[in-house]
Amino acid sequence: MNVITVPTRPVEGQRPGTSGLRKKVAVFSQPGYVENFVQSVFDSLEGYAGETLVVGGDGRYFNTQAIQVILRMAAANGFGRVIVGQDGILSTPAASCVIRKHGAFGGLILSASHNPGGPDGDFGIKYNIGNGGPAPEKITEAIYARSREINAYRTIEAPDVDLSRPGTTELGSLRVAVVDPVADYAELMQQLFDFDAIRALFASGFRMRFDAMHAVTGPYAKQIIEGMLGAPAGTAINAVPLPDFGQGHPDPNPVYAKELMDEMYGPQGPDFGAASDGDGDRNMVVGRRFVVTPSDSLAVLAANAELVPGYSRGISGIARSMPTSRAADRVAEALGVACYETPTGWKFFGNLLDAGKATLCGEESYGTGSDHVREKDGLWAVLFWLNLLAVRKESVEDILRGHWRRFGRHYYSRHDYDGIDTQSADGLMAHLRGSLAGLPGTRVAGLAVDSADDFSYTDPVDGSVSSRQGVRIGFVGGSRVVFRLSGTGTEGATLRVYLERYEPDPDRHGLDPQAALADLIAAADALAEIKSRTGRQAPDVIT
Ligand code: G1P
Ligand code: ZN
Numbered sequence: 001m002n003v004i005t006v007p008t009r010p011v012e013g014q015r016p017g018t019s020g021l022r023k024k025v026a027v028f029s030q031p032g033y034v035e036n037f038v039q040s041v042f043d044s045l046e047g048y049a050g051e052t053l054v055v056g057g058d059g060r061y062f063n064t065q066a067i068q069v070i071l072r073m074a075a076a077n078g079f080g081r082v083i084v085g086q087d088g089i090l091s092t093p094a095a096s097c098v099i100r101k102h103g104a105f106g107g108l109i110l111s112a113s114h115n116p117g118g119p120d121g122d123f124g125i126k127y128n129i130g131n132g133g134p135a136p137e138k139i140t141e142a143i144y145a146r147s148r149e150i151n152a153y154r155t156i157e158a159p160d161v162d163l164s165r166p167g168t169t170e171l172g173s174l175r176v177a178v179v180d181p182v183a184d185y186a187e188l189m190q191q192l193f194d195f196d197a198i199r200a201l202f203a204s205g206f207r208m209r210f211d212a213m214h215a216v217t218g219p220y221a222k223q224i225i226e227g228m229l230g231a232p233a234g235t236a237i238n239a240v241p242l243p244d245f246g247q248g249h250p251d252p253n254p255v256y257a258k259e260l261m262d263e264m265y266g267p268q269g270p271d272f273g274a275a276s277d278g279d280g281d282r283n284m285v286v287g288r289r290f291v292v293t294p295s296d297s298l299a300v301l302a303a304n305a306e307l308v309p310g311y312s313r314g315i316s317g318i319a320r321s322m323p324t325s326r327a328a329d330r331v332a333e334a335l336g337v338a339c340y341e342t343p344t345g346w347k348f349f350g351n352l353l354d355a356g357k358a359t360l361c362g363e364e365s366y367g368t369g370s371d372h373v374r375e376k377d378g379l380w381a382v383l384f385w386l387n388l389l390a391v392r393k394e395s396v397e398d399i400l401r402g403h404w405r406r407f408g409r410h411y412y413s414r415h416d417y418d419g420i421d422t423q424s425a426d427g428l429m430a431h432l433r434g435s436l437a438g439l440p441g442t443r444v445a446g447l448a449v450d451s452a453d454d455f456s457y458t459d460p461v462d463g464s465v466s467s468r469q470g471v472r473i474g475f476v477g478g479s480r481v482v483f484r485l486s487g488t489g490t491e492g493a494t495l496r497v498y499l500e501r502y503e504p505d506p507d508r509h510g511l512d513p514q515a516a517l518a519d520l521i522a523a524a525d526a527l528a529e530i531k532s533r534t535g536r537q538a539p540d541v542i543t
Pocket of ligand 1: 345364487488
């Protein structure tokens with residue numbers, strides 16, 4: 001094997017954020033760009049000689065080009081084996097599953113999640129460690145530091161590997177195993193859920209629509225929901241991954257999954273609807289004419305976990321990101337288990353899952369998961385819901401209404417202001433932070449402020465501290481507004497405003513969420529001066 005060392009220079013902008021490196025395709029296509037990042041990753045790791053690396057992505061534009069570069073570099077850098085999904089496909093949760101199942105050293109996942117794809121869209125690479133989860137900060141910081149001083153990368157001269165057929169090829173001393181991207185994942189799902197009960201549900205005429213949004217979950221939904229579970233053909237729509245996701249925005253929320261929403265709210269809509277994002281880690285679940293917020297979904301899954309084989313022995317705890325509603329906290333209390341509040345980002349759940357402190361985790365941003373892998377898992381959440389529906393034999397709406405009667409309802413909404421000027425966004429957050437001390441005891445837009453802080457988290461497992469994770473304003477009666485800036489956007493800044501109101505009275509469980517939150521929306525503007533500082537009269541996306 002002829003390893004060549006290619007001189008290179010650090011490339012601007014290789015900071016791996018919370019979700020790895022995410023940039024426009026044009027940036028990734030610069031000569032040496034992928035190589036620099038991948039070499040920086042390898043240089044930051046120790047002890048991988050002869051070990052296994054898992055590689056796959058969400059099928060977006062540039063996916064297979066990047067994979068070929070990675071295969072040659074993995075060979076040159078001394079990995080023993082690469083497991084790669086057929087056609088370069090692996091959803092993020094499936095990659096996590098494959099890493100764990102095959103005892104891999106780690107994995108490179110190629111995705112920019114829900115960001116649009118295509119030649120003008122985004123691309124991304126992230127490194128996951130041997131537990132199947134995103135690399136911790138210690139490693140991403142090392143990768144970043146390395147990317148700023150790198151002066152050479154190692155590769156070999158070799159033709160592209162045929163990714164279109166399962167099988168094994170030798171690339172120098174590297175064994176490249178092209179595998180069915182669904183098989184290992186499907187096997188894990190079968191261990192967790194009652195496939196017989198779900199099959200019987202479909203056989204009884206239950207109708208479902210799963211929108212893969214032209215992204216990675218198409219093959220998974222076809223094989224598992226239509227194939228193994230016997231749902232009628234056509235249950236999964238937009239199920240062929242396209243390099244540009246059909247020019248769509250593969251983010252499963254009521255705004256972007258409009259085709260699905262129209263059907264669910266139309267005449268004779270299906271009983272159950274679901275969608276997943278670009279790389280398959282997010283999920284949205286919908287009933288007939290009924291949206292389930294992700295925060296409520298987490299709470300319902302936790303409250304019903306014992307009905308599902310994989311969780312029938314009970315859950316050890318729940319973890320939710322700070323801006324996620326506190327609906328799950330009430331369930332944890334009723335179950336007598338802990339509920340952890342973590343900063344935004346799935347990586348903060350890793351230690352809690354590894355330590356067995358939490359079984360279920362969730363974020364308001366359509367992310368739900370458990371200790372079965374170390375990523376959030378869209379299809380897993382959908383199968384969990386299907387299992388509940390099969391056992392409880394009630395509609396999605398009835399399950400939610402029953403849940404609210406028992407625990408009270410947390411009205412919830414997130415307002416996003418996209419692509420705002422970075423300076424205005426920083427100014428707004430600085431203004432908020434500066435006002436915190438004086439807020440408790442005052443009234444804002446008629447609401448009495450109870451508490452105000454900037455969220456700081458101490459990891460209960462390793463003691464690490466993450467500060468400045470978002471401004472929280474609590475009101476008397478339990479309502480809450482949270483402000484933070486997105487860490488995943490690629491253009492300007494995105495302000496996220498999270499609104500939550502707790503309503504114990506069942507007679508008031510039928511309000512429209514935006515109307516129920518109107519006072520809080522006004523208070524949020526008064527507190528952060530959103531309109532005047534951003535020049536925006538209304539949010540770009542409301543979920
Ligand atoms: C967003 C979500 C966050 C999620 C992340 C990755 O991050 O809000 O919950 O973990 O995407 O999917 P943000 O852009 O808010 O930093
Ligand atoms: Zn995603």
